[in-house]
Amino acid sequence: MPITSTVHMAKRRSDAPEVTTTHCPYCALNCGLQLGHDGTIVAETIRWKGSPLTGGALCSKGVSAFEQVNHADRITMPLRRRGNDFEEIGWEDALDEAAAGFLRIAGEHGRDANAVLSGGSLTNEKVYLMGKFARLALKTPHIDYNGRFCMTSAGAANKLAFGADRMMTPLDELRRAEVAVVVGANISAAFPVVLPKLLDGVRRRGGRVIVVDPRASRFVKPGDLHIANRPGTDAIVFNGLLDLIAKAGLVDSKFVRNRTTGFEAALAAAAPFDVETVAELADVDAALFNEAAQLIGSADRCMYLHGRGPEQQVGGVDNVLAIINVGLACGHVGRPGSGVNMLTGQRNGQGGREWGQRCNQLPSGRDIEDPGDRAVVAERWGVDPDDLPGIGKTYVEILQQAGRGEIKGLLSICTNMNVSSPDLDRVDEQMAGLEHVVMIEPFFSRSARFADIVLPGTTFAEESGTITTLEGRVVRIDQAVAPLPRRSDIDIIRNLARRLGVSQHFDFHRAREVFDEMRRVSAGGPVDYAGITYERIRDEGGVFWPCPDEKHPGTPQLYTERFHHDDGRARFRPVQPTPPPVVVDADYPLVLTTGRVLAQFLSGNQTMRIEAQQTLEPACFVEVHPDTAARVGLEAGVTASLTSRQATVEVAWRPNPGLRDDTLFMPYHWPECNRLVASDLDPVSKIPGFKYTPVLLAPSSAPRAATGQVDASASTTASSIGINRAVAGSMI
């Protein structure tokens, strides 16, 4: 696998007359960078040494991100479907038709027949606008966002345990940690800047890195303690750790007594998971497991970092609660060098789940079902609380109701469901069944082929706004160049709202105006930004929420004195591990788990257009343990065939001795992956079980050498989707 290490940019290369300071548009590390440009064309990335957290470091994606902005594939004019083709139309016609379609559907089927799917890569301001737009313009309860695929298990567990949904300890605190426990996070591919170095620091100071993951990613070093558990068994592993730590007398009783409730019940639920049981169910080495319990239980300062491995499971919330239970039992919360930290993924994965684009949420983390929260938001919006819709459907549920079900119209912004959703063949059918689909997209995506109207979207260099990083720090992005399509996402929302007759609620021309309203709406709420201003963000290198007034310094470290529940205490929750809904059997004997590669970002609609990234990772593949390959007769150069209960796909394969031999790993950026994955959901967070799919692996019967090229039938090509290339640009 090609390696791209962290790239430190050289000094400025060109003489672009202007420099704008902003942040990378991809992952939630939000590395700061500067763009060299002339007001129209962005010409280069410049290292910004003053960047909070990352100090100017960038991975290759951040270095090449600017190439999006003036890319030849940009959609610059609205597109309208004509048969299987698309034609360019004027802005006014496109906006008229987009709005008229939603009005028609509301008239014929009721307002609840329209839905919005939105994205965690949008700025806070746009997230807020989308939530407001769904509730006040479309008047539908059905708005959800792609963070439902991402952060909802972690968020739900954090709210249950601590009363808030935010990383609790700044990542810099790893400098003081004696032990770091990384649970199902691929640090080397997904958090490639700063975090590998911070983990190296722990090792250098004689501390230990403990990794709980069925696969050893590149960041795992000799000397680390690697617990290679079976996929889907994290609650078993952490219940077992809790049991062992208690039996060894390593519980921090003072912390448990003074700052928590529910310890006894959690311990009782963990009691059945003694070492032998865990070793058998999770298939882990008992000696390693004992050592991990000793290390964690004896550490004064321990940081837990969890990624999507334990979270994107049908028992995702329970898995995270089980990790939190161990952290609470050891008192590794609310003190320096310690913390149970979720690693948020998308550019604005954190702000994306605060500002009201979730089906169960009003802005500033308020609860859409809580009468008090509804009254506050309604008052600040100048509407009657009874006019606010109630709780809506989640992302997968909206798709499942699309077309043949009760959802007929869809507004989509910043999400690419026809790559990233589970059970993709069904999603294609569901999307095709919709009557009216409007997408706001800078690039023609695989999902856009199901649109009736595509409105050109904004890239990161063409707008201002705020983003909340994975640490909970609100940072600012500044506009470098004018939007290529002449209107920004905010302009689009304002113009659609006017056509839907509610312009008084959407009279925003600049992000700053939206932010000022957000501050007012959030004052006194669970996610309080009232004291954060654009000026402070720039002067102070970002401000951590909660920040209730302009004198308040912001809150980098949470929970030092109290938790966010009314009684100030954290909650242990008893965890009964959920068995997978579908199990491996003779027909589907291996577990497919899915994730990322360093060079590509999510559905690939941005990075796959950038040559530097595409050259590094051009196509889908599956990783197989060499023994497994030998067992099924998969030879080098032969294409692998994978069959799940959902679909069969063929991809190139790579050997990986660092993977369990009963587990396969496939990066999800290409559509092949989610054709295989089922759409079973966690009952609480409604996250799909992306990390656990029983499959059958075999050499392909097709006489084709593995070239690394994708199977054309599985991916989107110009011919397969019937788009006029001249209009839509090249597609993925």
Ligand SMILES: Nc1nc2c(c(=O)[nH]1)N[C@H]1C(S)=C(S)[C@@H](COP(=O)(O)OP(=O)(O)OC[C@H]3O[C@@H](n4cnc5c(=O)[nH]c(N)nc54)[C@H](O)[C@@H]3O)O[C@H]1N2
């Ligand atoms: N290069 C790159 N970086 C990204 C992204 C990207 O697309 N590309 N996306 C961003 C986003 S949105 C996100 S959410 C983050 C995701 O960041 P991560 O969660 O770190 O990314 P994944 O690749 O999903 O890796 C999950 C890890 O979980 C492991 N795993 C699988 N099943 C299990 C299990 O049952 N238990 C445990 N303990 N581990 C398991 C996998 O082997 C893998 O190491 O990355 C962000 N950063």
Ligand SMILES: Nc1nc2c(c(=O)[nH]1)N[C@H]1C(S)=C(S)[C@@H](COP(=O)(O)OP(=O)(O)OC[C@H]3O[C@@H](n4cnc5c(=O)[nH]c(N)nc54)[C@H](O)[C@@H]3O)O[C@H]1N2
């Ligand atoms: N099998 C499997 N599936 C997964 C995962 C996994 O690990 N395994 N991970 C899941 C995770 S963690 C996530 S976060 C989801 C991501 O799911 P997706 O919704 O597919 O995420 P993106 O690829 O970021 O899609 C964002 C789209 O919005 C566009 N866009 C970006 N910024 C803007 C903007 O500012 N304005 C507008 N108008 N458009 C914009 C981009 O061009 C892109 O087409 O996928 C999930 N799917």
Ligand code: SF4
């Ligand atoms: S993709 Fe993530 S790690 Fe890479 S430069 Fe962008 S923000 Fe930093």
Ligand SMILES: [Mo]
């Ligand atoms: Mo994500």
